[in-house]
Amino acid sequence: MIRFENVHKRYDGGREALAGVTFNIERGELAFLTGPSGAGKSTVLRLIALIDRPTRGTVLVNDQNTARIPRRRIPRFRQRLGVVFQDHKLLYDRSVYDNVALPLVIAGASRREIDKRVRAALDQVGLLGRETHPPITLSTGEQQRVGIARALAPRPDVLIADEPTGNLDPDLSAEIMQLFARFNEVGVTLLIATHDLELIESMPHRRLKLVAGRIESDSPGAH
Amino acid sequence: MLRYFGLHRDNLVDAMRRLRAQPFATLLTVLVIAIALALPAGLRVLVSNLGTLSGGWQSAADFTVYFKLEVPTDRARALAREIAARPDVASVQFIDRGTALEDFRAHSGFGTALDALEGNPLPDALVIRPASGAAGNVEGVAAAIRKLPETDLVQLDTQWVGRLRAMLALSVRIVDLATVLLALGVAIVIGNTIRLEIQNRSAEIEVTKLVGGTDGFIRRPFLYLGLCYGLAGAILAYLLILATLAILKSPVSNLAALYDSQFALAGPSWRETGVLLAGGALLGWAGAGLATARHLRAVEPR
Numbered sequence: 001m002i003r004f005e006n007v008h009k010r011y012d013g014g015r016e017a018l019a020g021v022t023f024n025i026e027r028g029e030l031a032f033l034t035g036p037s038g039a040g041k042s043t044v045l046r047l048i049a050l051i052d053r054p055t056r057g058t059v060l061v062n063d064q065n066t067a068r069i070p071r072r073r074i075p076r077f078r079q080r081l082g083v084v085f086q087d088h089k090l091l092y093d094r095s096v097y098d099n100v101a102l103p104l105v106i107a108g109a110s111r112r113e114i115d116k117r118v119r120a121a122l123d124q125v126g127l128l129g130r131e132t133h134p135p136i137t138l139s140t141g142e143q144q145r146v147g148i149a150r151a152l153a154p155r156p157d158v159l160i161a162d163e164p165t166g167n168l169d170p171d172l173s174a175e176i177m178q179l180f181a182r183f184n185e186v187g188v189t190l191l192i193a194t195h196d197l198e199l200i201e202s203m204p205h206r207r208l209k210l211v212a213g214r215i216e217s218d219s220p221g222a223h
Numbered sequence: 224m225l226r227y228f229g230l231h232r233d234n235l236v237d238a239m240r241r242l243r244a245q246p247f248a249t250l251l252t253v254l255v256i257a258i259a260l261a262l263p264a265g266l267r268v269l270v271s272n273l274g275t276l277s278g279g280w281q282s283a284a285d286f287t288v289y290f291k292l293e294v295p296t297d298r299a300r301a302l303a304r305e306i307a308a309r310p311d312v313a314s315v316q317f318i319d320r321g322t323a324l325e326d327f328r329a330h331s332g333f334g335t336a337l338d339a340l341e342g343n344p345l346p347d348a349l350v351i352r353p354a355s356g357a358a359g360n361v362e363g364v365a366a367a368i369r370k371l372p373e374t375d376l377v378q379l380d381t382q383w384v385g386r387l388r389a390m391l392a393l394s395v396r397i398v399d400l401a402t403v404l405l406a407l408g409v410a411i412v413i414g415n416t417i418r419l420e421i422q423n424r425s426a427e428i429e430v431t432k433l434v435g436g437t438d439g440f441i442r443r444p445f446l447y448l449g450l451c452y453g454l455a456g457a458i459l460a461y462l463l464i465l466a467t468l469a470i471l472k473s474p475v476s477n478l479a480a481l482y483d484s485q486f487a488l489a490g491p492s493w494r495e496t497g498v499l500l501a502g503g504a505l506l507g508w509a510g511a512g513l514a515t516a517r518h519l520r521a522v523e524p525r
Contacts, residue, residue: 049433049524051433051523051524051525072438075432075435075436075437075438075440076435076437077435078432078433078434078435079434079435080435081435083433083434085433089426089429089430089433090430091426091427091430093427102430102431102434102436103434103435105230106431106434106435106436106437106440107435108230111229150434
């Protein structure tokens with residue numbers, strides 16, 4: 001589902017963020033991308049979301065070579081990808097409902113369809129009933145869950161998350177991770193970058209450890 | 224299809240909501256646009272009024288022919304009939320010297336001076352109205368009559384009308400130029416407003432791009448915003464023109480009355496109003512289009 005083949009990424013300043021990364025995540029898998037900050041976790045996710053292009057190597061998402069996707073086709077590609085950000089990236093001048101509805105509106109779903117899917121997504125993250133609230137009135141954990149609901153609403157095949165628990169206390173973090181594990185059970189492929197090893201210690205999923213732009217270890221899941 | 228129109232309607236509603244949310248800033252921008260639109264549109268209305276006025280001076284194409292004093296009145300009458308028969312002459316009014324003298328005595332105030340003269344010093348005369356009234360034609364008729372041996376003087380009053388028409392044509396051209404420049408100005412003002420709006424909403428644009436918003440989807444709200452600015456400016460410009468005409472109405476009719484004229488200022492026609500409103504909306508759209516083409520690409524997810 002997500003396949004990196006000898007991927008290098010060098011940023012303009014000359015810093016080499018990735019130095020030959022190779023891995024393959026199967027359909028329906030949940031994998032954690034771990035490693036210290038600066039190891040290149042965000043870069044991996046940016047390459048998957050086509051925010052950046054690799055300097056060398058091949059990135060395949062959903063059997064599609066991302067190098068063959070021209071700029072004008074990026075929006076359609078991203079519509080099939082769910083992305084969760086550390087800083088939520090919510091729109092604070094809109095209600096929770098409108099935030100979650102955004103990708104559906106973009107995809108041109110009907111009003112009825114949007115309504116159904118927004119409610120379903122909010123229900124999944126436990127925020128049903130908060131549709132009309134502005135995000136700013138929610139706690140950080142709740143805002144992150146709105147961000148997750150937005151990523152889930154269009155029912156993407158692949159969901160990537162960059163430090164989704166970075167700003168949360170341990171209890172909330174565990175809750176969010178359990179949420180991701182539940183999505184995985186219904187067949188969503190997930191790649192979650194986190195530096196919080198303690199948090200995922202008890203979880204039986206695959207771990208890719210990135211150090212200085214290289215995969216240092218790849219420990220398979222326990223099931 | 225319905226969904227598509229629904230999106231456009233949402234964009235329009237959103238644009239109007241945004242304008243309402245900052246009434247003062249919106250008013251200032253709209254006022255600038257309105258003044259820039261009202262100037263050329265108002266000048267145009269003025270010029271078309273002047274055109275109507277000079278069109279009403281059809282009679283100014285008339286000219287007067289004075290026969291020599293020794294030409295007998297019967298001969299003059301016969302000539303009048305001949306001239307009237309020409310295809311390039313619409314009508315001929317014969318003024319015999321006796322009537323002319325009576326008129327002059329009655330209106331000029333020189334009655335006693337005339338009495339002192341021996342006989343009638345005035346010749347028979349014709350007032351000729353050329354067929355089309357067009358300036359070029361007048362010259363032709365006048366030249367032909369001037370050649371008659373009985374003609375003493377052909378008095379042409381049309382030169383100043385020609386000059387006035389030429390001046391009107393020139394001012395129409397100047398108004399055209401001003402229209403182009405000010406329209407450009409309106410597009411730039413709106414473009415700049417939209418550029419600032421893009422900067423203010425860069426977070427929103429970034430997020431929209433991240434969740435798969437196409438360029439068209441991201442651009443559309445800004446285009447509608449530009450459209451609203453342009454249309455609001457045009458409506459305000461229309462009101463400004465109406466207000467100006469209302470203020471000028473009574474002094475103009477006073478002036479017209481002094482000239483024995485029924486002339487009254489006409490407001491913008493339906494067509495002119497339509498062009499103003501559509502033009503304003505189109506300029507807003509175009510200005511926003513320029514700004515989005517130039518600046519939206521700069522906002523990329525980081």
